[in-house]
Amino acid sequence: MDSYIIESNKKKSRMPARLDFAQSGTGLILGLFMWVHMLLVGSIILGKGSFNFVAKTMELAFLSDTGHGFPIAVFFAVLIVFTLFIIHALLGVRKFPISWKQHRIMRDQMQMMNHTDTNLWYIQVVTGFIMFFAGSVHLYIMLTNPGSIDPYLSADRIVSGNMWPLYLILLICVELHGTIGLYRLCMKWGWFSGQDARKSRKKLKALKNKLTIFFLTVGILALLVFIVIGINHRDRVGERYTKHDTAVEQVQEPKEAQPADVTHDKG
Numbered sequence: 139m140d141s142y143i144i145e146s147n148k149k150k151s152r153m154p155a156r157l158d159f160a161q162s163g164t165g166l167i168l169g170l171f172m173w174v175h176m177l178l179v180g181s182i183i184l185g186k187g188s189f190n191f192v193a194k195t196m197e198l199a200f201l202s203d204t205g206h207g208f209p210i211a212v213f214f215a216v217l218i219v220f221t222l223f224i225i226h227a228l229l230g231v232r233k234f235p236i237s238w239k240q241h242r243i244m245r246d247q248m249q250m251m252n253h254t255d256t257n258l259w260y261i262q263v264v265t266g267f268i269m270f271f272a273g274s275v276h277l278y279i280m281l282t283n284p285g286s287i288d289p290y291l292s293a294d295r296i297v298s299g300n301m302w303p304l305y306l307i308l309l310i311c312v313e314l315h316g317t318i319g320l321y322r323l324c325m326k327w328g329w330f331s332g333q334d335a336r337k338s339r340k341k342l343k344a345l346k347n348k349l350t351i352f353f354l355t356v357g358i359l360a361l362l363v364f365i366v367i368g369i370n371h372r373d374r375v376g377e378r379y380t381k382h383d384t385a386v387e388q389v390q391e392p393k394e395a396q397p398a399d400v401t402h403d404k405g
């Protein structure tokens with residue numbers, strides 16, 4: 139009885155709409171950031187020199203006479219992205235089916251409606267949940283090691299530091315979550331809707347699928363290149379890349395140390 143009375147007297151709060159707007163806003167920024175981020179990380183596909191150039195540019199090395207970078211710049215960039223990431227996750231939790239009953243209702247609706255956009259929403263929830271953990275690990279490492287982004291140190295982190303499984307899971311989650319999220323923002327706010335809404339929805343969905351495939355391909359290729367470099371660099375973990383390291387790397391097993399006297403005897 140009391141709660142009913144309190145509720146009916148109160149004016150309808152605008153807070154949920156404001157929170158939705160904030161979630162869309164942080165989602166838009168993070169989604170576009172991830173596209174840029176993946177292209178920057180993808181520069182490793184063009185070679186160690188290109189990745190090193192991108193890493194140094196992100197460290198604002200062009201501002202120093204000696205060409206050395208300022209990792210503090212990366213630190214602040216990560217701090218901003220991490221803060222947006224946490225705010226977006228906090229706002230996202232509001233929409234999670236938190237009880238078994240809610241989960242059951244949602245699954246039943248999905249089966250009943252069999253509507254792709256509803257299924258896409260479920261993918262958002264699952265990938266969002268996984269990124270709570272995988273994304274936070276990556277961001278914390280970047281926050282505490284802002285000066286460790288270079289072709290060898292990144293490859294060492296991925297292979298000798300065993301980060302590749304986390305990156306693979308995170309890559310699939312973030313590419314699905316990001317492109318589905320941007321597509322749903324277009325649907326929600328009517329962006330690019332054109333004359334025929336049904337037609338533009340179809341076009342946007344096709345574009346979403348193409349972008350997901352493109353960024354997943356770039357991400358997986360970059361990860362494979364890092365793994366090749368990391369395998370070759372296993373015996374020099376922690377050594378930084380220098381511009382002289384242009385030698386083409388081949389995947390080769392680290393040579394077993396041959397005891398000197400064996401061959402001579404045979405001779």
Ligand code: HEM
Binds near residue numbers: 276295301356360361
């Ligand atoms: C400013 C913030 C960020 C910075 C500076 C950053 C930096 C990097 C760097 C340097 C790599 C290459 C591997 C390494 O050095 O360990 C990388 C890989 C990756 N990052 Fe980030 N990252 C940031 C934010 C994020 C966020 C928010 C996500 C997703 C939630 C993310 C997802 C990934 C993924 C999936 C990879 C693996 C890429 C691949 O598969 O090739 N990053 N990041």
